[in-house]
Structures are given as structure tokens and as C-alpha cells.
Amino acid sequence: MFPMPIEKWKASNRILYKLSLPVALLIWLLPILAVLVTSVRSTDELMEGNYWGWPKDFAMLANYREALTASPMLHYFWNSCLITIPSVIGAIALAAMAGYALSTYKFRGNTLLFATFVACNFVPQQILMIPVREISVSLGLFNTVSGLILFHVAMQTGFCTLFLRNFIKQLPYEMIEAARIEGAGEWTVFYRIVLPLIKPALAALAVLVFTFVWNDYFWALCLTQGDDVAPITVGVAALKGQWTTAWNLVSAGSVLAAIPSVLLFFLMQKQFVVGLTFGASKG
The missing domain is CATH 1.10.3720.10 (MetI-like)
Incomplete structure (x- = not known):
């Protein structure tokens, strides 16, 4: 009737749960992380097509001030x-x-x-x-x-x-x-x-x-x-x-x-x- 506590799970299920949880958390946070990283990119990087790479020039103050x-x-x-x-x-x-x-x-x-x-x-x-x-x-x-x-x-x-x-x-x-x-x-x-x-x-x-x-x-x-x-x-x-x-x-x-x-x-x-x-x- 109620979910079984994690402590009573099989050892293999607990290991799979602990491994999958960070992956699921990363997938859930990925759009937020993408927005945060994009907010510190410079306009020149975006014009060059650098959407997913690590920012070369941090323009956080300029972007937030202009926003x-x-x-x-x-x-x-x-x-x-x-x-x-x-x-x-x-x-x-x-x-x-x-x-x-x-x-x-x-x-x-x-x-x-x-x-x-x-x-x-x-x-x-x-x-x-x-x-x-x-x-x-x-x-x-x-x-x-x-x-x-x-x-x-x-x-x-x-x-x-x-x-x-x-x-x-x-x-x-x-x-x-x-x-x-x-x-x-x-x-x-x-x-x-x-x-x-x-x-x-x-x-x-x-x-x-x-x-x-x-x-x-x-x-x-x-x-x-x-x-x-x-x-x-x-x-x-x-x-x-x-x-x-x-x-x-x-x-x-x-x-x-x-x-x-x-x-x-x-x-x-x-x-x-x-x-x-x-x-x-x-x-």
C-alpha cells in the first residue's frame, strides 16, 4: 500500500537509484544552467555560434546592466x-x-x-x-x-x-x-x-x-x-x-x-x- 523505504531495497536497486538520481537532477537543471551561462556570454560569441561551449569572454555586468x-x-x-x-x-x-x-x-x-x-x-x-x-x-x-x-x-x-x-x-x-x-x-x-x-x-x-x-x-x-x-x-x-x-x-x-x-x-x-x-x- 505504501512505498517501501529505501533502506529495505535490494542492494542493486539502491545502487541504481543513487546513480540515476544525479543524472536526473542534471537533466532537470540543464535548461536553467543553459540560461545562466547564456546570460554571461558576450554578443560576439553568440554571433559566432558559440551557444553551448564555455564562455570565452564573460560579459555578466554588461549584460545585466543593459537588460x-x-x-x-x-x-x-x-x-x-x-x-x-x-x-x-x-x-x-x-x-x-x-x-x-x-x-x-x-x-x-x-x-x-x-x-x-x-x-x-x-x-x-x-x-x-x-x-x-x-x-x-x-x-x-x-x-x-x-x-x-x-x-x-x-x-x-x-x-x-x-x-x-x-x-x-x-x-x-x-x-x-x-x-x-x-x-x-x-x-x-x-x-x-x-x-x-x-x-x-x-x-x-x-x-x-x-x-x-x-x-x-x-x-x-x-x-x-x-x-x-x-x-x-x-x-x-x-x-x-x-x-x-x-x-x-x-x-x-x-x-x-x-x-x-x-x-x-x-x-x-x-x-x-x-x-x-x-x-x-x-x-
Whole structure:
């Protein structure tokens, strides 16, 4: 029923596993390594066709400086912050309240409502492109920061509710009942008891949602036009030329765009791991 621990494997299987793991890791990291190496190549090397060899001339400072100055990269970065941070806060706040209600209250339609949250996570986002764009245009939210925030909050709340509802469901219900008997209101129970207990889950969810929203390119391209509210993912695409593309600049811009997500993960790595394993064991 459960996978056998590695320590109980046959010796030959353990050796094969240890040999194949670095190979699989190298294959998975190869595109990232290629982008990192290309971001420090000079334009002359790329014109000569040196795409995969070791760089002869390191032009890291020149490439990253030009990536920042050749396009309004800092403006794109600021737009991404304006879009991502409120989206993360809004989605987690709504999901925490919805997850608490779905896991604590027993009412008619509870299961159906929860199933709706679950089902929405399986809807391909591409089929929503035309109706979402038409709705944003009709409401005057097209090409606005508030429109992107509302969209991401709506899209991420379903996944966040599914995530948090399961965590809150694992909390001892006796604590909530005891707080109610002592006279605590529902908001007091939610803020003083439930939220402190699910902080690891909230931290893990914040990292995930931040990564989803920050790295979004599809919806940023569908719901924006021009450079006014375009996030950094669209800004990296602006580094491509009309006739030729300086891939070293595009790679440098891609690395700059990925830094916040990677940095956030390493800063909150402990909380992220604790949140994902929260409630996984009893004792």
C-alpha cells in the first residue's frame, strides 16, 4: 500500500537509484544552467555560434546592466510587486475564512460547495481566456493593476481554500468548542485560535501563491496591453528584437525576473517544509 523505504531495497536497486538520481537532477537543471551561462556570454560569441561551449569572454555586468536599461525593467518589476503582493494577501485571507467555514460549520450544501472549489482547480485556464477578457473589458478592468489583482485573487482562492480547509480540518475541534463555551465569538476563535495554529500552512501557501502569480505570463499577456501595467514576465519578452534577438540579454532578464521567487523560497524554506508536512504524523 505504501512505498517501501529505501533502506529495505535490494542492494542493486539502491545502487541504481543513487546513480540515476544525479543524472536526473542534471537533466532537470540543464535548461536553467543553459540560461545562466547564456546570460554571461558576450554578443560576439553568440554571433559566432558559440551557444553551448564555455564562455570565452564573460560579459555578466554588461549584460545585466543593459537588460535593466534597454527596457523599463524596473517599471515592470514594480508592476509585478503591485500585482503579486495584494493578490497573495487577498487570496490567502479569503481562503482562510472560507476554509474555516467549510471545515467547521455543518450546513446544507457544504460538500457541494467544497466540491466546487476542488473542481475549479481542474478547469484548463486557457478555455477561460475569451470570457475573462470580455468581462474585464466590459467592467473597465482591462489593462489595469486592479483587474489583474482581482483575477489572480479569484483564480488562486480555490486552490488556497482546498489547501487550508484540509489543514484546519485536522485541528482538534474540541479547542474550538471550548472557546465557544467560554464565550468567544466566531471572529475571536478564528483570529486567536485557528490562525496561530495554521501559520506554517499560511507560510507555505504564501510561497506557492507568490510563485504562481509572479511567474504568470499567460494572463498578464491576455489582460494587459502596452507597458503601463505589464509585469516583469511580459517585460522579459520585450527584450526580444524585431529582426534579431540578443539571447544573452533575454537570459539576463529571465534571471532577474526569477530572483524574487527563488529568494523568497530560500528565506522561507523552513516554514515551507513545515507547512507542507503539517499534520502528516500524529504522536
